[in-house]
Amino acid sequence: MTMVSRPVLFGALALIIVAVVALALPSWLVSLTTLAFANALVVLGLIILWRAGLVPFGQALFYAIGAYAVALIDRYGGMHDVFVLITAAAVLSAFAAFLTGFLLARYREIFFAMLSLAMSMILYGALVKTETLGSTDGFHVEAPTYLGYAPQGAMHLLVLFWLVLAFSAASALLVFLYFRSVAGALAVPVRDSEIRLEFLGVSVNGLIHLNLVISGTLAGIGGAFAALSIEHVDPNMAYWTTSGGFVFVTILAGAGSVAAAFVGSFVFEFLKSIAYDILPGTWQIFLGAVLLVTILFLPEGLGSLFGRLRQRLNLKPANVSS
Amino acid sequence: MSAILNVRELEKTFGSLIAAHNINIAVPPLQTVGIIGANGAGKTTFVNMITGHLRPTKGSIWFEGRDITGRPSREITRLGIARSFQVPQIFASLTVLENICTATAIARTTSGLIHQALTPLHSSAILADSDSALELFRIAGYRHALAATLPQGARKLLDIAMAIAGAPRVVLLDEPTSGISIEEKFDLMAVVIAALKRRGITVLFVEHDMDIVERYADRVLAFYDGTVIADGPPVETLENPRIQELISGPKLKLAVPNGRHA
Amino acid sequence: MLTAFAILTDGLVYAAYLFLIAIGLTLIFGVMRILNVTHGSFYAFGAYGSAIAVGIYFDRGFPAAGGFLLMVLVAMVIGLGLGLILERGLLRLFYGKDEVIVVLVTYAAFLILEDVIKLIWGPNSYALYQPLALAGTIDVGSLVLSGYDIGLIVFASLLAIGASFALKRTRWGHLLTVVIFDREIAAALGINVTAVYTITFVIGAMLGALGGAVMAPKIAVTLGIGVEVIVLAFAVVAIGGMGSIGGALLGALIVGECRAAAVHLVPQIELFVIYAVMALVLIFRPQGLFTRIAPRKI
Numbered sequence: 001m002t003m004v005s006r007p008v009l010f011g012a013l014a015l016i017i018v019a020v021v022a023l024a025l026p027s028w029l030v031s032l033t034t035l036a037f038a039n040a041l042v043v044l045g046l047i048i049l050w051r052a053g054l055v056p057f058g059q060a061l062f063y064a065i066g067a068y069a070v071a072l073i074d075r076y077g078g079m080h081d082v083f084v085l086i087t088a089a090a091v092l093s094a095f096a097a098f099l100t101g102f103l104l105a106r107y108r109e110i111f112f113a114m115l116s117l118a119m120s121m122i123l124y125g126a127l128v129k130t131e132t133l134g135s136t137d138g139f140h141v142e143a144p145t146y147l148g149y150a151p152q153g154a155m156h157l158l159v160l161f162w163l164v165l166a167f168s169a170a171s172a173l174l175v176f177l178y179f180r181s182v183a184g185a186l187a188v189p190v191r192d193s194e195i196r197l198e199f200l201g202v203s204v205n206g207l208i209h210l211n212l213v214i215s216g217t218l219a220g221i222g223g224a225f226a227a228l229s230i231e232h233v234d235p236n237m238a239y240w241t242t243s244g245g246f247v248f249v250t251i252l253a254g255a256g257s258v259a260a261a262f263v264g265s266f267v268f269e270f271l272k273s274i275a276y277d278i279l280p281g282t283w284q285i286f287l288g289a290v291l292l293v294t295i296l297f298l299p300e301g302l303g304s305l306f307g308r309l310r311q312r313l314n315l316k317p318a319n320v321s322s
Numbered sequence: 323m324s325a326i327l328n329v330r331e332l333e334k335t336f337g338s339l340i341a342a343h344n345i346n347i348a349v350p351p352l353q354t355v356g357i358i359g360a361n362g363a364g365k366t367t368f369v370n371m372i373t374g375h376l377r378p379t380k381g382s383i384w385f386e387g388r389d390i391t392g393r394p395s396r397e398i399t400r401l402g403i404a405r406s407f408q409v410p411q412i413f414a415s416l417t418v419l420e421n422i423c424t425a426t427a428i429a430r431t432t433s434g435l436i437h438q439a440l441t442p443l444h445s446s447a448i449l450a451d452s453d454s455a456l457e458l459f460r461i462a463g464y465r466h467a468l469a470a471t472l473p474q475g476a477r478k479l480l481d482i483a484m485a486i487a488g489a490p491r492v493v494l495l496d497e498p499t500s501g502i503s504i505e506e507k508f509d510l511m512a513v514v515i516a517a518l519k520r521r522g523i524t525v526l527f528v529e530h531d532m533d534i535v536e537r538y539a540d541r542v543l544a545f546y547d548g549t550v551i552a553d554g555p556p557v558e559t560l561e562n563p564r565i566q567e568l569i570s571g572p573k574l575k576l577a578v579p580n581g582r583h584a
Numbered sequence: 585m586l587t588a589f590a591i592l593t594d595g596l597v598y599a600a601y602l603f604l605i606a607i608g609l610t611l612i613f614g615v616m617r618i619l620n621v622t623h624g625s626f627y628a629f630g631a632y633g634s635a636i637a638v639g640i641y642f643d644r645g646f647p648a649a650g651g652f653l654l655m656v657l658v659a660m661v662i663g664l665g666l667g668l669i670l671e672r673g674l675l676r677l678f679y680g681k682d683e684v685i686v687v688l689v690t691y692a693a694f695l696i697l698e699d700v701i702k703l704i705w706g707p708n709s710y711a712l713y714q715p716l717a718l719a720g721t722i723d724v725g726s727l728v729l730s731g732y733d734i735g736l737i738v739f740a741s742l743l744a745i746g747a748s749f750a751l752k753r754t755r756w757g758h759l760l761t762v763v764i765f766d767r768e769i770a771a772a773l774g775i776n777v778t779a780v781y782t783i784t785f786v787i788g789a790m791l792g793a794l795g796g797a798v799m800a801p802k803i804a805v806t807l808g809i810g811v812e813v814i815v816l817a818f819a820v821v822a823i824g825g826m827g828s829i830g831g832a833l834l835g836a837l838i839v840g841e842c843r844a845a846a847v848h849l850v851p852q853i854e855l856f857v858i859y860a861v862m863a864l865v866l867i868f869r870p871q872g873l874f875t876r877i878a879p880r881k882i
Contacts, residue, residue: 107866107870109683111866111870115863117818119863121856124856125859126852126853126855126856129852129853129854181438181443182438182441182442182443183435184439186428188413188415188416189424192414192415193411193414196412196413196481199485200429200484200485200487200488201400201488202396203396203435207435240814244691248688251685281699281703282699283699284695284699285696285700287695288692288695291688291691291692291695292689292692295685295688
């Protein structure tokens with residue numbers, strides 16, 4: 001099973017290194033990486049859909065559901081344990097994805113993207129108009145507890161980071177295995193010929209529905225962690241520009257590999273942060289330019305750089321295409 | 323011997339348009355049936371009704387003694403009726419091997435999506451089956467080629483190879499030699515028919531090339547104006563002056579008989 | 585009764601706004617199949633240009649009618665400049681690529697232009713008050729209607745009529761219609777599709793800028809006004825059918841009235857009623873209210 005174990009080995013190694021190195025890093029970097037990995041979960045979900053040829057413009061719907069679930073249970077539900085919060089966020093966003101999936105799975109291409117966008121904007125509109133949910137200002141999210149343990153001071157940043165890292169690793173592994181399963185491998189065939197799949201006995205809508213639930217759940221968990229990381233939720237998390245940001249990172253990362261979601265998301269947050277500091281008046285020009293350059297010169301995203309690097313170093317080519 | 327496929331009083335109307343009517347056919351197992359007729363005569367409607375793409379307005383379709391009338395395509399495929407397409411439906415972004423592996427894997431994971439999510443794609447069993455399918459259709463040489471780069475003949479063969487990955491008992495081929503050059507048609511059809519006979523599959527194929535029909539069909543169904551106007555052995559049916567008038571055109575007396583084999 | 589009338593008029597005003605911001609987007613999508621996110625930038629540039637140029641104009645005390653004309657002129661110039669630069673300089677490089685990629689290219693351009701606005705005009709807010717004041721008010725019973733709003737409704741109507749006429753009666757309009765229907769056939773007929781693309785994009789840019797220019801007196805012209813316009817215009821175009829002027833009008837009217845009804849009767853849904861309508865249309869008639877289903881091609 002060498003095809004599976006090599007990337008997994010590298011991944012586990014990287015994971016341990018990052019976890020340990022975090023102890024020595026400044027807190028702003030730890031925070032940034034936490035948020036980057038939380039957002040990377042959303043991107044992971046988008047990669048799953050992009051491989052099947054679908055790009056939703058409203059993934060922020062589930063992101064916001066996850067975030068607000070955490071915020072609301074924390075504030076009004078009286079429960080602060082992080083595992084309870086994350087589970088609730090996952091269940092709620094999975095359910096939302098399941099319900100909306102009945103509709104969304106019947107559409108393709110631009111109509112799919114638009115319907116997805118419409119749904120996220122409906123949530124946005126509802127959130128803004130709801131006073132009890134803080135309306136446009138949103139509200140604060142307290143730091144959670146970890147099975148009773150309440151970390152103090154700078155530790156709480158680190159502990160959250162390690163938890164997000166663990167979840168990221170678990171998700172990465174699961175998605176990696178999913179891509180190597182029959183269902184996961186059917187994504188590219190969906191793009192190429194739905195008719196063939198239907199006449200082989202596969203329900204393409206059913207498959208897409210499954211992929212929607214998986215990516216919706218990932219987005220919800222990402223939103224939950226994001227809420228905990230920035231300690232705040234507001235309706236902007238459901239706005240089209242948030243969805244746009246996720247699609248941006250997905251293009252930057254490329255759909256080729258699971259690791260690309262995390263590296264791409266980190267690179268994006270890092271670039272954004274640097275741009276804010278060095279070019280405060282023009283950071284959007286910078287990001288826009290990065291996106292254009294990526295589309296022009298790296299159409300397969302950053303992930304494709306890994307592929308080329310592997311070929312250069314003459315290692316076994318990664319089974320990336322299916 | 324009971325028919326593997328039985329069609330009774332089949333009819334399909336679209337509003338006031340009668341696309342097919344009064345179709346009664348019993349196909350015994352392992353027969354190779356050629357379906358001929360001009361465009362719009364009802365051949366495609368017939369194929370679509372059998373494969374579940376269209377629901378008949380009247381009549382019934384029986385497969386292996388089971389009533390499959392109006393059932394969805396996915397179900398009919400799972401029950402054992404497959405089809406190939408005039409424009410080969412293959413996965414252009416994948417290699418030929420990956421194409422056939424996908425079809426084989428789907429055939430082996432019949433309990434649905436969850437089963438498919440838990441089964442790895444690259445297992446030795448799937449690879450073995452896939453390799454033998456490629457050998458059977460003589461396209462093993464294209465194993466690692468991207469399907470998008472295949473010549474038309476190989477595409478057709480891949481389409482058919484994928485269609486039968488699930489071991490169907492009946493397969494419908496929609497114009498298997500269309501778009502293929504005259505030199506290659508017979509070779510292609512020879513490979514296809516040999517492969518399907520080897521696997522014990524009953525074949526119905528739609529064709530416009532009468533030479534192919536004459537050579538490979540055990541029986542010919544001639545469609546005209548939505549119904550079957552002739553049903554019999556190829557030579558007899560194709561010699562029939564009415565068929566020649568309405569569908570096939572007169573048979574040319576060639577200077578060199580059988581001069582088409584490459 | 586009063587509420588009903590208020591809903592009707594508010595609805596018409598909002599519909600005029602929606603139509604003005606949607607017409608440029610639907611044209612570009614219809615002809616070029618591009619969901620142009622930069623549309624928001626055209627709107628913003630038009631608003632800024634109008635606020636500043638027309639503001640100066642009125643400050644100098646020039647005659648009022650010329651001020652409104654200047655608004656239109658400013659929009660045309662901005663649209664021409666921006667449209668040409670973007671289409672020839674950027675978009676042209678991505679024709680033929682995946683639709684989603686092209687949308688992202690326009691998204692990147694939008695991000696860049698947002699900062700360009702900041703660089704040119706800074707973070708300040710600009711107000712253009714003279715046109716509103718000059719247009720006065722009209723009393724209808726106990727309702728006070730702004731003359732400018734009425735003017736907007738008239739302007740939008742004229743634009744709709746003019747655009748429909750241009751598409752249906754002029755040679756250029758016929759060319760565009762053919763390209764909208766099927767660009768391959770258009771090219772096969774000898775139509776210079778590249779030129780059509782450039783000209784369409786520029787016209788779309790002008791219309792986008794025009795939307796911003798005439799809305800300037802009604803809003804606080806500041807950073808970020810393009811962001812909301814994009815998604816609103818998008819919704820109207822999706823409802824009416826991409827590439828359909830009549831559809832954009834119908835979509836604008838439906839959404840305008842629904843929103844007005846919401847504002848007066850069920851304020852909680854005011855913000856998302858447009859997207860709810862969009863979702864409903866997408867569910868029951870995904871090609872939009874005015875478009876025929878595109879013929880399937882194999």
